[in-house]
């Protein structure tokens with residue numbers, strides 16, 4: 001595509017050099033640049049991409065896009081724009097031929113439950129016969145093909161590239177997680193969402209957003225960015241799917257130009273779960289919808305899972321699935337990698353790995369475990385480095401409140417001193433009797449400790465890492481998998497005692 005076509009709609013773009021040059025790709029990382037690419041310089045959190053313009057040119061950039069004039073050879077065209085991030089979202093959408101107009105794009109936001117809800121939505125829509133691409137924390141998926149992701153919500157260029165691939169592969173839908181970081185940084189600019197889904201808002205990421213209001217408003221961008229099309233306009237209708245039981249939903253309802261549809265358990269809502277009953281193998285409830293009621297018996301556990309199931313069901317119903325079809329698909333859902341995942345090596349106690357890494361998710365998961373635990377509950381938990389410090393004592397205190405024993409440990413210390421993170425967590429245990437908790441810095445040793453001390457019918461929750469297969473220390477990701485580590489510990493304990 002010609003550079004002039006790419007930047008046609010950028011009113012303030014100032015071009016130096018030949019705007020008719022052919023652009024064969026878009027790249028923001030000079031290290032990955034291929035000859036023919038347009039290099040876009042982004043001001044990052046650690047470095048300014050403008051520093052790498054000359055490296056990009058050396059590697060064969062066909063043109064560069066910058067916020068301030070850079071020194072480039074006369075034969076390399078330069079486009080100067082006020083904001084390269086905004087411009088990038090526009091050129092990415094143009095370059096990939098507006099793929100979100102060829103797909104129905106669904107975005108899920110909220111503090112907890114985005115991944116689970118996105119996977120549930122995909123599962124329901126696929127069951128209804130519609131191919132659905134997915135991008136989120138665990139991976140990107142198109143058909144049966146799985147691709148790794150660096151961020152839960154990638155940069156706009158990567159998003160548009162992926163959406164084009166999905167559209168070309170015949171996907172009718174794409175469902176993505178929209179993280180608050182991504183919304184705040186404009187990674188989703190240029191994406192035309194059909195539906196936005198809200199799970200809930202509780203504390204997380206205050207290192208980045210600083211206040212809960214700013215965090216709330218970052219998530220709100222997904223709803224304000226929705227279109228205001230309605231089905232009766234002969235076009236695809238826009239929909240905001242909101243959690244009636246979360247007070248923040250009223251705020252989002254005011255912010256969105258789209259039609260609002262609600263789900264919930266406690267308050268009045270368009271889609272509700274009634275008569276919820278838990279059993280050791282899952283959860284039963286009546287799914288009450290505007291198209292009638294159906295009885296559900298799903299394998300997912302806990303009230304929080306009912307919320308995720310409601311959010312996903314609401315989307316599927318709005319897309320035309322019948323309540324019966326939603327029921328059949330929900331009942332077949334096995335669960336999501338690393339979420340409430342059992343590690344079973346034939347032991348007489350239960351070991352669960354879960355991705356709870358916020359105060360609210362930890363509370364929900366432990367409360368769910370309490371519903372069925374016959375013996376004592378042990379929680380192995382740590383908090384991430386270079387992330388919200390204020391959640392550390394809260395998570396420790398919740399772990400102590402809802403468990404019988406707590407093993408505080410490390411979870412991706414990143415560039416922080418892991419001992420200091422543990423000390424921050426310990427602040428939340430000042431009122432807790434000392435015999436109830438212990439700190440074991442090394443995560444493998446912490447898991448081993450919990451396994452060694454378990455008695456018949458006890459439950460061990462290993463929280464925070466879920467599907468992750470690494471422990472990140474000082475920029476290096478070492479292989480580490482809670483599930484494998486727990487399995488090994490269970491087997492070692494078993495072999496010592498036989």
Ligand SMILES: CC(=O)N[C@H]1[C@@H](OP(=O)(O)OP(=O)(O)OC[C@H]2O[C@@H](n3ccc(=O)[nH]c3=O)[C@H](O)[C@@H]2O)O[C@H](CO)[C@@H](O)[C@@H]1O[C@H](C)C(=O)N[C@@H](C)C(=O)N[C@H](CCC(=O)O)C(=O)O
Pocket residue numbers: 028029030031041042043044045046047048049050052150151152153154155179180181182
């Ligand atoms: C704080 C943050 O979001 N950082 C993101 C950001 O990195 P950065 O700003 O530090 O980038 P940088 O290193 O300063 O580089 C600036 C620019 O120079 C370029 N560069 C850099 C070096 C070089 O040699 N050549 C070059 O061209 C880079 O490609 C980049 O375009 O841009 C990168 C590329 O897109 C992201 O991968 C990175 O996410 C990091 C890994 C991250 O951890 N982000 C977290 C906070 C995050 O976004 N999390 C949310 C999920 C949260 C949740 O759901 O709970 C997410 O959506 O993933």
Ligand SMILES: Nc1ncnc2c1ncn2[C@@H]1O[C@H](COP(=O)(O)OP(=O)(O)OP(=O)(O)O)[C@@H](O)[C@H]1O
Pocket residue numbers: 110111112113114115116117137152177199200304305307308338339340354355356357360361362364365466
């Ligand atoms: N609706 C919910 N409400 C509260 N907690 C939840 C909910 N759904 C899941 N959880 C808990 O939160 C953890 C993370 O769930 P999930 O991965 O679906 O959330 P997420 O929003 O995608 O997280 P992230 O922001 O890290 O991507 C789960 O392992 C579970 O402990």
Ligand SMILES: N[C@H](CCC[C@H](N)C(=O)O)C(=O)O
Pocket residue numbers: 152357383384385387411412464465468
């Ligand atoms: N998306 C979350 C994941 C946290 C997972 C936990 N294991 C940690 O490292 O804190 C974040 O980047 O804050």
Ligand SMILES: [Mg+2]
Pocket residue numbers: 114115116136137138152177
């Ligand atoms: Mg996620």
